[in-house]
Amino acid sequence: MPRDAIPVTILCGSLGAGKTTLLNHLLHEAGDRDVAVLINDMGEINVDADLVSQNADLAVEGGVTELSNGCICCELQDDLEIAVVRLAADRDFDHLVVEASGISEPRPVARLFATGSRAAARYEVASIVAVVDARQFHDAFGDAGAATRRGAPDDATRPLSDLLVEDVEAADFVLLNKTDLVTAAELDAVEEMVHALRPDAEIHRTEHSRVDPERLLRSRYDPEAVERAGWKRALDADGNAGDEPGHAHDHDHAHPETVYGVTSFTYRRRRPFHPERFRATLADLPASVIRAKGTCWVASGADLAYSMHQAGPSVRVEATGPWIASLPEFERDAYRRNHPDLDWDDRWGDRRVELVFIGRGMDEEDLIAALDDCLLTDAELSDSWDAFENAFPTEADEEWVVVEPTP
Numbered sequence: 001m002p003r004d005a006i007p008v009t010i011l012c013g014s015l016g017a018g019k020t021t022l023l024n025h026l027l028h029e030a031g032d033r034d035v036a037v038l039i040n041d042m043g044e045i046n047v048d049a050d051l052v053s054q055n056a057d058l059a060v061e062g063g064v065t066e067l068s069n070g071c072i073c074c075e076l077q078d079d080l081e082i083a084v085v086r087l088a089a090d091r092d093f094d095h096l097v098v099e100a101s102g103i104s105e106p107r108p109v110a111r112l113f114a115t116g117s118r119a120a121a122r123y124e125v126a127s128i129v130a131v132v133d134a135r136q137f138h139d140a141f142g143d144a145g146a147a148t149r150r151g152a153p154d155d156a157t158r159p160l161s162d163l164l165v166e167d168v169e170a171a172d173f174v175l176l177n178k179t180d181l182v183t184a185a186e187l188d189a190v191e192e193m194v195h196a197l198r199p200d201a202e203i204h205r206t207e208h209s210r211v212d213p214e215r216l217l218r219s220r221y222d223p224e225a226v227e228r229a230g231w232k233r234a235l236d237a238d239g240n241a242g243d244e245p246g247h248a249h250d251h252d253h254a255h256p257e258t259v260y261g262v263t264s265f266t267y268r269r270r271r272p273f274h275p276e277r278f279r280a281t282l283a284d285l286p287a288s289v290i291r292a293k294g295t296c297w298v299a300s301g302a303d304l305a306y307s308m309h310q311a312g313p314s315v316r317v318e319a320t321g322p323w324i325a326s327l328p329e330f331e332r333d334a335y336r337r338n339h340p341d342l343d344w345d346d347r348w349g350d351r352r353v354e355l356v357f358i359g360r361g362m363d364e365e366d367l368i369a370a371l372d373d374c375l376l377t378d379a380e381l382s383d384s385w386d387a388f389e390n391a392f393p394t395e396a397d398e399e400w401v402v403v404e405p406t407p
Helices: 019-029 047-055 077-090 106-114 134-141 160-170 184-197 230-236 275-282 329-338 364-374 378-382
Strands: 006-013 035-040 064-067 095-099 123-133 173-177 202-205 251-254 262-269 289-297 304-311 314-322 353-360 399-403
Touching (some): 019 035, 019 095, 077 106, 106 160, 123 134, 134 184, 184 202, 184 289, 262 289
Antiparallel strands (some): 289 353
């Protein structure tokens, strides 16, 4: 941690959630605290920066910096680092707030300040704050959205649900905004869903993004925060998969106190999925599944490990590299010596299926049965897997995107 580091609050949230309103409220109510603001916008004209600058008090004049026409979590990373280093050199201030665009992911931004970069030498991350439009979130994942959130275009565009979930999973402080636009029961359901996605996040309900600046700017950040996301906690809850190649460890439940039916379970198998049956199941996941994530073993000649990420209507499967068991013997044995805790099966090595599902009102038994139907039968297990039609990537780092067609 750098000495006399400037704390940084990273502000994320979808378009229209209330981030700009929150910034204006913060700048007017910060009191003696001198807050600098950096705002990112995807357009050539940074509308949010103009709105904040127009409403900023004279005490923070010159403290609004903008990065436009790009995303600070990817193509503007270098520009972001240059901007924050220059800002610290040009003026004195107590706290920096970085407002990411409505399509930026907060974790890459946080990593910039938490690694051995020039920015990390001047700053430390205090908190990742997600502003959540309660109405929008309920419509995406609650009862109202269950029948309508399927059916986005079948292309590589990631839908809003991806970002809504990833913002919440990364955040240590979640501002449930626009609470006046939902009923009390809907708001309780939204809070329960947020808690399932990030169990230890601080949650604050508000209208018009009003929150005490001292509470908003409090230091909470833990660089290992991803390890406490709901899906990761559920995955780690019950240890490793079983030793048998078939149906060891049918599923593990994680049922927090729930009023609105938000539950999670982990599906573990030591048998691969048939690529076509698994693809069809992923394309037709029930709308009750809010989030699914984990490791997949798909029967193909490529013998690659896959990671699956689902949020609402979006399903992405990425080839992450070869299974350790498929490596040449020398490499495989060296890896195992250096990783003594690696979950290893005598027949299949590290090959496995390990998926976490978080949802509201999920029919777990039906979903488990559907997944089990995707597994290779004993006869298929003995056949040549090269004969299976495979829609999944065959090279590491390639990604396959599914967005379900309209029913």
